[in-house]
Amino acid sequence: MFSHLFPPSDLEGPRGAEALNIWRARYHVGRCFLRRGPGFLQIRDRRHAGLRRLTVSDPACVSAVESLTADRGADSVPAAAMSVFEKHHLAVRTGGSVWWAPYRLRRRASPSWEV
Numbered sequence: 001m002f003s004h005l006f007p008p009s010d011l012e013g014p015r016g017a018e019a020l021n022i023w024r025a026r027y028h029v030g031r032c033f034l035r036r037g038p039g040f041l042q043i044r045d046r047r048h049a050g051l052r053r054l055t056v057s058d059p060a061c062v063s064a065v066e067s068l069t070a071d072r073g074a075d076s077v078p079a080a081a082m083s084v085f086e087k088h089h090l091a092v093r094t095g096g097s098v099w100w101a102p103y104r105l106r107r108r109a110s111p112s113w114e115v
Contacts, residue, residue: 001089003026003047004027004031004046004102007023007027008020011023030105032044032047032101032103033104034065034103034105035104036104039057039059041056041057042054043056043090045088045090045102052088054090060078064077065085065100068085071097074093077091077098089101090102
């Protein structure tokens with residue numbers, strides 16, 4: 001679920017070194033990101049097998065994502081939208097708050113013809 005984030009320098013636990021080596025080997029920029037369009041959002045997720053492209057065009061869901069990225073909490077998001085986001089591992093509950101997993105990609109790391 002967190003493999004799209006830059007790997008840490010160290011992981012604790014009995015299999016921490018092994019998990020860290022796998023994380024470092026699989027990490028690359030653009031594994032799970034969000035792009036905004038006029039009235040819609042596109043999420044590209046490569047954290048799991050293959051590429052999942054999700055387009056969010058429902059105005060209620062778009063505003064729900066904006067609430068999550070602004071860290072307004074799960075209370076500001078409709079329950080139906082929250083369950084869909086959690087099902088796809090895009091929103092992660094941590095304690096009393098919610099973390100929005102995809103990061104906003106402003107510019108591609110490689111030329112567009114390579115993508």
